[in-house]
Amino acid sequence: MEQILQEVKNIVFDLGGVLLDIDxxxxxxxxxxxxxxxxxxxxxxxxxxxxxxxxxxxxxxxxxxxxxxxxxxxxxxxxxxxxxxxxAMLIDFPAERVTLLKQLESKYNLYLFSNTNNIHVNYFHKLFHQKFGFSMSDLFVKDYYSHEINRRKPSLESFQFVLNDAALNPRETLFIDDSKENVMGAERAGMHAFHLNGETSLHQLFKLV
Incomplete structure (x- = not known):
């Protein structure tokens, strides 16, 4: 993964279970x-x-x-x-993950791609703004939501849409998700992908504390 991180220019994050704590x-x-x-x-x-x-x-x-x-x-x-x-499943944005994203944006182009819906989006954007005082979207070059692009992960079409819309080279792009199925979908689209399965935290992945 260290070699991949040296090669990639773009990182696409999942939201729930990666940046946003959910249950x-x-x-x-x-x-x-x-x-x-x-x-x-x-x-x-x-x-x-x-x-x-x-x-x-x-x-x-x-x-x-x-x-x-x-x-x-x-x-x-x-x-x-x-x-x-x-x-009820949407819990909290840990501050250390927001700090991490701010550190990463100096080196990578950051994107978000989440399977979600309008009711959840309104809720977690409000939750984020109340806690941090700025828009969650400001952390990313662009944030993509399944209900807006009419495609859900892990479909190949969903990843191709994001790659094409953002003009990303898949071999220069890393996708991070807590779902193995979604990680496999990203790999089918030619992207590098990392399954955040609880064994490694985001900070451990990027060796930042």
Missing amino acids: PQRTVKSFETLGLTNVIKPGGWGYRQEVFLHMEEGKLTDGEFRDGIRELLPGPVLDAEIDAAWC
């Missing part, structure tokens, strides 16, 4: 309280219901998503209850 089980439990069970597939990756996937692909408005959730629930619930359950 999907909090959303699972919140939806269970509302009456929706088996939200996440075994192993903690991927959604069982298409409504979540369609939301992350930008195929649904916020209202259509909430109505889709209501169809899966045994009783009536408010928009705010659905949003709260959906956003």
Whole structure:
């Protein structure tokens, strides 16, 4: 990895589980309280219901998503209850990771590519701004969200879209994600990729403290 870091010019970060601390089980439990069970597939990756996937692909408005959730629930619930359950997984941006990105931007072009949705984006951008006093987008040359580009990782098309839109050479680009499937998708697109699986922290990866 040290040799790769010397060669690459661009780094594309995943968000949840890499820069933003998340706990999907909090959303699972919140939806269970509302009456929706088996939200996440075994192993903690991927959604069982298409409504979540369609939301992350930008195929649904916020209202259509909430109505889709209501169809899966045994009783009536408010928009705010659905949003709260959906956003329960989003926890915090550790300050040391923001500091790390500021250090890295002097050497690399930094990008973000996240499978997400409009409700989550509004929530975590507000969360970030309240904590740090500036826009999260300022950390990156550009941030890419699946619901805006209508493509989800790990599809080859999603990575090709980012590479083409940002005019990046895949052999000069490193992708970092906590999902092995997404890492494999980036490798299929010709990118260098690192699976952040908990054994190595971002600071250890870049040897910065």
